[in-house]
Amino acid sequence: MTHTSIALAEELAGIVGERFVRTRPTELLTFAADGLPTHRAVPACVVFPGSASEVSAVLARLHARGTPFVARGAGTGLSGGALAEAPAVLVTLTRMGRILAVDAPNRRAVVEPGVVNATLAREAARVGLHYAPDPSSQSACTIGGNVAENAGGPHCLKYGVTTNHILALEVVRADGERVHLGSASGEPWGPDLAGLFVGSEGTFGVATAITVRLVPVPPTVRTILADFTALRAAGEAVSRIIAEGIVPAALEMMDRSAIGIVESSVYAAGYPTDAAAVLLVECDGREGAVAADIARAEAICREAGAGTVRAARTAAERERLWQGRKKAFGAMGRISADLLVQDATVPRSALPDVLERVAEIGRRHALRVTNVFHAGDGNLHPNLSFDAADPDELARVAVASREIMEVCVAAGGTITGEHGVGVDKKKYMDLVFGPDDLALMDAVRGAFDPSGLANPGKVIPDGAARPWGPWSPA
Amino acid sequence: MTAAFAGLDACVHCGFCLPACPTYEATLDESDSPRGRIVLMRALERGEAPADDDALSWHLDRCLGCRACESVCPSGVSYGPAIEEARARIVAVRPNPPAVTAGLWVLARPARQRLAWWASRLARATGIPAALARGAGDKAPLLLQMFAMLAATTPSRRRTGTPTHRSRGRERPDRHAPGGTEATAAPAPDTTAALFRGCVMDGLFGHVHDATIRALGVNGVRAVEVRRQVCCGALAAHGGRPDLARTLARENVLAFDAAAPGVPIVTNSAGCGAALKAYGEWLADDPLAERAHAFAARVRDVSEVLVERGLVRPGRLPLRVAYDAPCHLHHAQRVTTQPLDILAAIPGLELVPLEGADRCCGSAGLYSLVEPELSRDVLAPKLRAIAVSGADVVATGNPGCLMQIGAGALLAGMEVEVRHPVELLDLAYRQ
Numbered sequence: 001m002t003h004t005s006i007a008l009a010e011e012l013a014g015i016v017g018e019r020f021v022r023t024r025p026t027e028l029l030t031f032a033a034d035g036l037p038t039h040r041a042v043p044a045c046v047v048f049p050g051s052a053s054e055v056s057a058v059l060a061r062l063h064a065r066g067t068p069f070v071a072r073g074a075g076t077g078l079s080g081g082a083l084a085e086a087p088a089v090l091v092t093l094t095r096m097g098r099i100l101a102v103d104a105p106n107r108r109a110v111v112e113p114g115v116v117n118a119t120l121a122r123e124a125a126r127v128g129l130h131y132a133p134d135p136s137s138q139s140a141c142t143i144g145g146n147v148a149e150n151a152g153g154p155h156c157l158k159y160g161v162t163t164n165h166i167l168a169l170e171v172v173r174a175d176g177e178r179v180h181l182g183s184a185s186g187e188p189w190g191p192d193l194a195g196l197f198v199g200s201e202g203t204f205g206v207a208t209a210i211t212v213r214l215v216p217v218p219p220t221v222r223t224i225l226a227d228f229t230a231l232r233a234a235g236e237a238v239s240r241i242i243a244e245g246i247v248p249a250a251l252e253m254m255d256r257s258a259i260g261i262v263e264s265s266v267y268a269a270g271y272p273t274d275a276a277a278v279l280l281v282e283c284d285g286r287e288g289a290v291a292a293d294i295a296r297a298e299a300i301c302r303e304a305g306a307g308t309v310r311a312a313r314t315a316a317e318r319e320r321l322w323q324g325r326k327k328a329f330g331a332m333g334r335i336s337a338d339l340l341v342q343d344a345t346v347p348r349s350a351l352p353d354v355l356e357r358v359a360e361i362g363r364r365h366a367l368r369v370t371n372v373f374h375a376g377d378g379n380l381h382p383n384l385s386f387d388a389a390d391p392d393e394l395a396r397v398a399v400a401s402r403e404i405m406e407v408c409v410a411a412g413g414t415i416t417g418e419h420g421v422g423v424d425k426k427k428y429m430d431l432v433f434g435p436d437d438l439a440l441m442d443a444v445r446g447a448f449d450p451s452g453l454a455n456p457g458k459v460i461p462d463g464a465a466r467p468w469g470p471w472s473p474a
Numbered sequence: 475m476t477a478a479f480a481g482l483d484a485c486v487h488c489g490f491c492l493p494a495c496p497t498y499e500a501t502l503d504e505s506d507s508p509r510g511r512i513v514l515m516r517a518l519e520r521g522e523a524p525a526d527d528d529a530l531s532w533h534l535d536r537c538l539g540c541r542a543c544e545s546v547c548p549s550g551v552s553y554g555p556a557i558e559e560a561r562a563r564i565v566a567v568r569p570n571p572p573a574v575t576a577g578l579w580v581l582a583r584p585a586r587q588r589l590a591w592w593a594s595r596l597a598r599a600t601g602i603p604a605a606l607a608r609g610a611g612d613k614a615p616l617l618l619q620m621f622a623m624l625a626a627t628t629p630s631r632r633r634t635g636t637p638t639h640r641s642r643g644r645e646r647p648d649r650h651a652p653g654g655t656e657a658t659a660a661p662a663p664d665t666t667a668a669l670f671r672g673c674v675m676d677g678l679f680g681h682v683h684d685a686t687i688r689a690l691g692v693n694g695v696r697a698v699e700v701r702r703q704v705c706c707g708a709l710a711a712h713g714g715r716p717d718l719a720r721t722l723a724r725e726n727v728l729a730f731d732a733a734a735p736g737v738p739i740v741t742n743s744a745g746c747g748a749a750l751k752a753y754g755e756w757l758a759d760d761p762l763a764e765r766a767h768a769f770a771a772r773v774r775d776v777s778e779v780l781v782e783r784g785l786v787r788p789g790r791l792p793l794r795v796a797y798d799a800p801c802h803l804h805h806a807q808r809v810t811t812q813p814l815d816i817l818a819a820i821p822g823l824e825l826v827p828l829e830g831a832d833r834c835c836g837s838a839g840l841y842s843l844v845e846p847e848l849s850r851d852v853l854a855p856k857l858r859a860i861a862v863s864g865a866d867v868v869a870t871g872n873p874g875c876l877m878q879i880g881a882g883a884l885l886a887g888m889e890v891e892v893r894h895p896v897e898l899l900d901l902a903y904r905q
Contacts, residue, residue, distance in 0.1 A: 024528065024529035026514065026523045026529040026530050027533070029513055029523070030505040030507075030509075030510035030513045030514060031505075033487060034489075035487055035488055035489055036487075036861055075489055076488065076489040094503075094504075095502050126521075126541045137488065137489065138490045138491055139493050139546075140488075140493050141489075225663075225836075262548075264550075265549070266545065266546070327490065328548070329548075330486065331549050331550075333484035333485055333548075333549030333551065334484060334548075339486050370484045
């Protein structure tokens with residue numbers, strides 16, 4: 001460790017206490033990756049502030065030294081967004097895990113960034129409410145990370161993604177200043193600044209108090225599982241359900257590979273392993289409307305060629321179906337040591353074609369592709385399995401990933417649905433954004449963080465943004 | 475155990491194990507999480523971190539070995555054998571603290587333990603350790619904590635008027651009549667099972683062995699005593715001494731094959747059960763490998779044996795009971811429903827839910843003595859959940875858990891009693 005970093009660690013220990021600074025090289029290794037371990041970076045040190053004022057003091061100190069930093073929650077992100085490369089310091093927010101208030105009559109809660117998504121859901125349930133965004137990693141991921149990535153989840157189809165559930169934010173800027181965005185009772189001033197912050201991937205500052213919207217637990221929930229003998233047929237069923245104007249609470253697809261993997265895990269849910277694909281359709285709301293929607297969705301599935309359609313009879317059975325779906329990503333280690341999960345969206349009408357193109361890309365590059373995704377949102381997650389020790393296979397993964405992105409963009413989609421850009425998607429930004437678009441993004445970022453110290457090197461490709469400034473005559 | 479690290483290959487770094495880990499819950503530091511420890515173990519395997527690295531051993535030693543991460547891992551990462559392998563590599567270059575080395579030495583031979591257990595039971599019988607520890611608080615000095623643990627092994631005084639067996643463990647195993655003398659309507663035994671006695675179980679929980687023998691008897695299983703059996707080796711394996719663990723395993727295989735060939739082996743200790751069931755892997759490269767596999771396949775937790783047979787209906791026991799699942803039963807052996815089935819079969823017994831019943835209590839073998847601070851932090855939510863449950867009795871089938879929760883409750887001045895499920899079943903049979 002250099003003298004500068006020893007001095008820095010001592011200064012940070014002066015703020016948070018010695019127990020909450022990590023500097024030993026071996027410990028730093030455990031923070032070198034998030035949920036996408038194909039990217040790695042070792043931070044200069046890790047600091048665990050315990051309160052908003054400690055975050056503020058830490059960032060002010062780093063700012064004074066010109067040291068960059070990266071905020072990290074549980075490290076379940078899937079785009080390498082929470083990686084810090086020395087001299088950057090990793091600001092880990094797991095200690096800030098308090099639920100500050102649950103305001104049941106006004107259906108909102110105030111939480112610290114380190115609160116785990118599932119913990120908030122559980123606490124809300126105690127008062128008959130519900131935090132709707134439910135990323136598959138919700139048992140582990142934190143609300144702070146959800147805000148940074150504008151996280152989605154199966155039930156965001158009906159309820160909207162994270163940004164639709166964030167009312168107000170207390171944010172510590174890169175210079176340590178605390179600002180308040182949005183308000184619990186409506187936007188206090190013109191533009192939606194809280195909305196602007198959500199999805200900024202840690203490049204605007206650190207959210208230290210988050211006011212979220214809670215929704216009532218729906219009186220009726222019904223879930224069906226339909227199996228198909230062809231992936232295309234399942235894709236067509238999705239397109240038709242959406243085209244009919246049905247808004248399911250969730251509409252998810254898993255292909256044969258995903259089914260097999262889940263069924264060999266502790267989360268086996270009884271999915272039919274001989275199916276080419278299954279659709280998981282859930283509707284919620286008032287009894288009559290739900291019954292009608294589910295009946296219609298079931299009929300559409302059958303018309304599209306579904307074999308059996310099975311309904312969850314109990315809450316426990318429904319939970320099992322969902323656990324299988326949500327843990328599928330984590331179960332991918334059963335088929336290979338290394339994994340790259342892609343994240344792209346396409347118009348739902350394009351799903352059947354795009355799924356076939358993705359399968360074709362996998363075949364052409366001799367890669368196993370596993371699909372488990374938010375079909376109702378048109379949010380694809382092709383998982384590419386590979387062995388990182390095989391350089392040829394690694395190269396094929398890179399080419400196939402780009403081809404998949406190109407297919408999605410060509411179909412009218414875009415390069416990320418919910419995982420963010422981080423470091424992994426930077427290379428695809430040019431598929432959807434020109435230099436002027438990127439320049440605007442860079443300028444907005446600069447408005448929040450003129451120093452550029454917050455999560456440097458993420459989202460915007462290096463050198464791609466045209467310098468932002470007064471319009472010059474062309 | 476060289477293949478142990480290969481069991482980590484399935485980890486895709488998803489992080490779904492983080493919330494299951496009691497030490498991560500206590501410290502919220504990735505290095506104290508299963509995923510972080512897997513990174514450390516991989517670094518050790520690849521030589522990126524030397525085995526004598528301070529940070530490496532600090533975080534790996536703080537692992538409870540509860541294996542709750544394995545129960546939630548979608549990819550089926552085999553964490554337990556890897557952490558034992560890592561410990562072995564660390565201990566090879568950085569020996570255990572003298573107290574641990576001495577403890578493992580004592581437990582390795584029954585003869586070395588007799589005096590210690592005798593003295594402990596004598597001290598326990600005076601009631602002085604319990605009196606000193608009661609309400610002393612969780613920050614009490616280590617000696618008081620140990621007194622509390624000893625006091626937690628005291629046989630139940632419920633059901634006054636009927637003398638409970640005051641077991642002196644191994645000194646008089648043959649005096650246990652098959653079926654138990656007080657057992658109601660004991661049928662003629664139609665099968666036998668060899669009782670695994672263990673070290674701590676036999677030294678301080680003779681009354682649980684007695685209850686086990688009686689409850690098995692009521693259900694038509696005659697318990698066979700096996701002489702020359704030794705400690706299962708679990709503590710040695712967790713303590714980075716696979717050599718010692720394998721020596722003990724070999725002795726047990728030979729002893730049980732000699733005295734009770736082909737007979738099911740029944741244990742009432744979750745920790746021992748998990749170890750005994752792993753003998754096949756422990757002795758995979760040993761001349762005894764085949765016999766070790768066969769031995770492991772015969773091992774059953776007492777709750778498995780009883781539920782498989784279909785329980786003879788017990789008498790009434792009007793108690794509010796919370797079940798706390800020992801990690802080495804629930805996560806390591808995946809025996810999850812049988813102890814609950816037993817408790818549910820007792821008329822009058824009200825089974826109350828215990829939040830976090832599948833989470834470690836912080837006992838973890840010698841952990842509570844080696845890492846007292848973190849052990850206490852892990853225990854704290856357990857004690858809070860017990861208080862909330864309103865239970866009269868916490869039932870748990872492992873000596874370490876009985877002592878840890880019992881001691882914690884005693885130090886906190888809580889009124890709750892901590893018992894092995896089989897003790898409650900036995901009590902119900904004797905009503």
